[in-house]
Amino acid sequence: MPDRNRSRRRLPAAWRSPQLRAALLVIGALCLALIPLLAGSLGASPSAARVRAPATLGTPAIGSPVAIDSAGRPSSANPYAHLPKGCWPEHLLTGRDSVWAFTPCNALEVLPIGMRVQVECTLDRLRKGGWDPLVFETYRSDRRQQFLYSYGRTRPGKRVTNVATARTGFHHWGWAVDIIHRTRHWNHPRFFHWVGQHAEACGLVAGAFWKSFPDFPHVQFAAIESMSRAPTWAKRLMAENKRDSLWLIAGAMSPRGPPPLALPVSGVAVGAMP
Numbered sequence: 001m002p003d004r005n006r007s008r009r010r011l012p013a014a015w016r017s018p019q020l021r022a023a024l025l026v027i028g029a030l031c032l033a034l035i036p037l038l039a040g041s042l043g044a045s046p047s048a049a050r051v052r053a054p055a056t057l058g059t060p061a062i063g064s065p066v067a068i069d070s071a072g073r074p075s076s077a078n079p080y081a082h083l084p085k086g087c088w089p090e091h092l093l094t095g096r097d098s099v100w101a102f103t104p105c106n107a108l109e110v111l112p113i114g115m116r117v118q119v120e121c122t123l124d125r126l127r128k129g130g131w132d133p134l135v136f137e138t139y140r141s142d143r144r145q146q147f148l149y150s151y152g153r154t155r156p157g158k159r160v161t162n163v164a165t166a167r168t169g170f171h172h173w174g175w176a177v178d179i180i181h182r183t184r185h186w187n188h189p190r191f192f193h194w195v196g197q198h199a200e201a202c203g204l205v206a207g208a209f210w211k212s213f214p215d216f217p218h219v220q221f222a223a224i225e226s227m228s229r230a231p232t233w234a235k236r237l238m239a240e241n242k243r244d245s246l247w248l249i250a251g252a253m254s255p256r257g258p259p260p261l262a263l264p265v266s267g268v269a270v271g272a273m274p
């Protein structure tokens with residue numbers, strides 16, 4: 001107690017004012033609050049933002065590409081999970097999902113890169129011309145091809161394809177795409193004329209211009225004229241289910257970057273249709 005009284009007596013009279021001491025306390029608190037902010041902006045010490053950053057690194061962005069391992073193969077348990085189920089290989093479509101084997105896959109990601117560039121060129125040119133194109137189908141499974149082939153044969157309706165198994169068709173190998181009108185679907189002859197014009201300008205073959213069996217929405221890879229007239233090496237690789245080699249030799253795969261997503265090729269023909 002005596003010590004305290006002594007120190008109080010040594011202070012000048014102005015410092016003993018309670019208002020001044022309160023003002024000094026407020027200024028001190030403000031300074032303490034500003035120090036970390038100033039230090040962070042100058043980079044002198046880890047700021048709050050820099051400490052928080054690593055916590056957000058593990059969150060993948062929506063729509064990010066599938067993880068690729070060192071061999072360039074998808075590395076997650078189901079590498080097709082980011083694609084519509086109609087694009088999944090048949091062996092993953094079991095139980096209630098088996099209905100998706102008959103649903104068209106319309107993802108451009110399943111195409112070899114060269115083919116995809118030509119299809120995107122066609123879509124761009126159509127949009128610039130004021131059209132509203134819709135990609136209806138890209139990859140086609142064997143089960144879906146057999147389902148389509150049955151129309152007009154074992155199933156009522158008009159024939160929609162002359163290809164009995166997907167393995168002898170361009171869609172199965174990522175070499176064909178069907179483009180329809182977004183609102184009028186297959187019912188717009190002038191639109192399909194321009195699909196054909198732009199597809200051919202982008203280096204594709206247009207089914208719209210085929211004489212004997214025109215296939216209006218269909219555009220396909222031009223390096224292989226037809227499956228029956230495919231070169232021997234192509235027929236051999238198809239028989240061996242070597243899709244990657246087929247794409248590489250056909251020049252449909254980019255030499256840069258990871259290979260496009262390669263869907264496993266169907267094995268022997270699948271059993272009876274439901």
Ligand SMILES: [Zn+2]
Pocket residue numbers: 171176177178215217218219
């Ligand atoms: Zn087609």
